[in-house]
Amino acid sequence: MRVAAISDIHGNLPALEAVLAEVEREKPDLTVVCGDVASGPMPSETIDLLKTLRQTRFVQGNADRGLIEEFDGKPASAMPGPFADWSAAQIDREQRDFLASFENMVAVEDVDGLGRVLFCHATPRNDTDVMTVETPLERMRAHLSGVDADVVVCGHTHMQFDRMVDKVRVVNPGSVGMTYGEPGAYWAMLGPGLTMRRTDYDREAAATRIRAKDWSGADEFARKNVISAPSIGEAMDFMRKMEAKQAGA
Numbered sequence: 001m002r003v004a005a006i007s008d009i010h011g012n013l014p015a016l017e018a019v020l021a022e023v024e025r026e027k028p029d030l031t032v033v034c035g036d037v038a039s040g041p042m043p044s045e046t047i048d049l050l051k052t053l054r055q056t057r058f059v060q061g062n063a064d065r066g067l068i069e070e071f072d073g074k075p076a077s078a079m080p081g082p083f084a085d086w087s088a089a090q091i092d093r094e095q096r097d098f099l100a101s102f103e104n105m106v107a108v109e110d111v112d113g114l115g116r117v118l119f120c121h122a123t124p125r126n127d128t129d130v131m132t133v134e135t136p137l138e139r140m141r142a143h144l145s146g147v148d149a150d151v152v153v154c155g156h157t158h159m160q161f162d163r164m165v166d167k168v169r170v171v172n173p174g175s176v177g178m179t180y181g182e183p184g185a186y187w188a189m190l191g192p193g194l195t196m197r198r199t200d201y202d203r204e205a206a207a208t209r210i211r212a213k214d215w216s217g218a219d220e221f222a223r224k225n226v227i228s229a230p231s232i233g234e235a236m237d238f239m240r241k242m243e244a245k246q247a248g249a
Contacts (some may be wrong), residue, residue, distance in 0.1 A: 001111050002163065002191035004028040005173045007117065009050075010038025010063070011087065012177025012226065014206030015185040016049060019176050019197050026189055028055075030104050034155035035061020035121035038099065040177055041210040041221050043067070043087040047095045048104075060102035061121040061155065062128050071096045071124030079128040087109065087214055107149065112191030112227060122156035126157030130243040133161040134236065139247060140165045153190070157239055160196050161185055172197075178225045180235035203227055 004023045009016050030158060032146055038046050050058070066080025070088035086117060088096075106119040121127040123143040131143055144152060144165055151169045157174035171194060174186025185194040207222035224230065 001030065001108065002026070002028045002189065003108055003111055003117065004031040004187065004189055005034065005153050005171075006031065006176050007034035007121075007146075007173055008036045008061070008158050009038070009040070009046060009176040010036055010060070010173035010175070010225075011038050011043045011080070012185075012206070012210075013042040013045045013047045014130065014201055014203075015177045015199075015226075016046060016210055018201035019185045019187050020049075020053075021189070021217070022199050024166060024196070028117060028189070028191075031056040031121045032108070032109065032153070033058045033087040034119055034153060034173070035102070035127065036063040036155065037093075038062040038091065038234070039059070039067050039081045039083045039087045041213050041215060041218055042090075044090045044095060046097055047091060048225065051098055057106045057119075058102040059106055059119055059121050059155075060127065064102060065127065067091070068096060068099055077221045083169070084216065086217070092222070094130045111151070114190055116148070117151040117153060117190060118147060118149035119153045120155075122154060124152060127156070129246055130157055130239050132157055132159065132236065132239050132243070134165055134240070135243065137165065137245075144168055144170070147227075151194075152190070158233075160188075163198065169194075179231045181227050181229060183226065183229045191235045 062079045066084040070084040111117045115206045123129045134136035160174035166224025189195045206213045207226045212223045
């Protein structure tokens with residue numbers, strides 16, 4: 001069994017198209033999308049493309065949940081994700097229901113060279129807690145408490161990492177659509193073993209497509225998440241603060 005893992009697309013359709021072209025060349029047995037697919041500049045178009053995929057399972061992320069809440073006119077629960085109000089106005093009921101069909105987690109048995117793999121959005125406990133390469137061991141143990149898997153694949157923090165927590169390997173494939181560090185679209189191939197991937201794409205052309213959207217945040221998204229990206233240092237500073245707040249809650 002070979003699995004492509006992608007996460008945190010955030011409505012960046014050009015980045016998703018580029019990654020899916022590479023995934024298709026890999027011919028995996030399964031693709032797992034670890035959430036936060038649509039909240040961004042091209043939510044409707046992104047959902048429509050994802051709906052066409054075969055041999056694909058979807059994990060619901062906090063931004064997917066937040067978009068559904070906004071669409072339904074319900075008060076936002078914890079960490080509803082970015083751009084929920086605008087994105088919810090761009091989708092229809094069928095697309096909303098597609099997001100609502102996503103699973104909390106996906107377990108895949110016997111991935112080549114890796115064993116049992118559990119796919120989640122943030123942690124196996126919820127869709128909001130932060131796991132990074134720096135998360136203290138005791139907190140990681142709490143996040144993974146009760147997990148029956150050889151590997152846990154998560155998203156949420158938009159940065160690739162690969163670390164061991166006792167006997168469990170924890171991997172983040174990075175973000176397709178809102179990356180940190182070197183611009184591009186990040187994902188991973190599992191089986192045999194595990195390979196982190198970065199897909200470059202025509203980011204100037206992507207920025208032009210995004211700026212064409214009737215959205216007040218389109219230019220900023222194009223400049224800060226496509227043409228360039230926040231640095232790893234900036235991202236880690238933000239994640240440390242978020243994690244400290246969560247640990248004290």
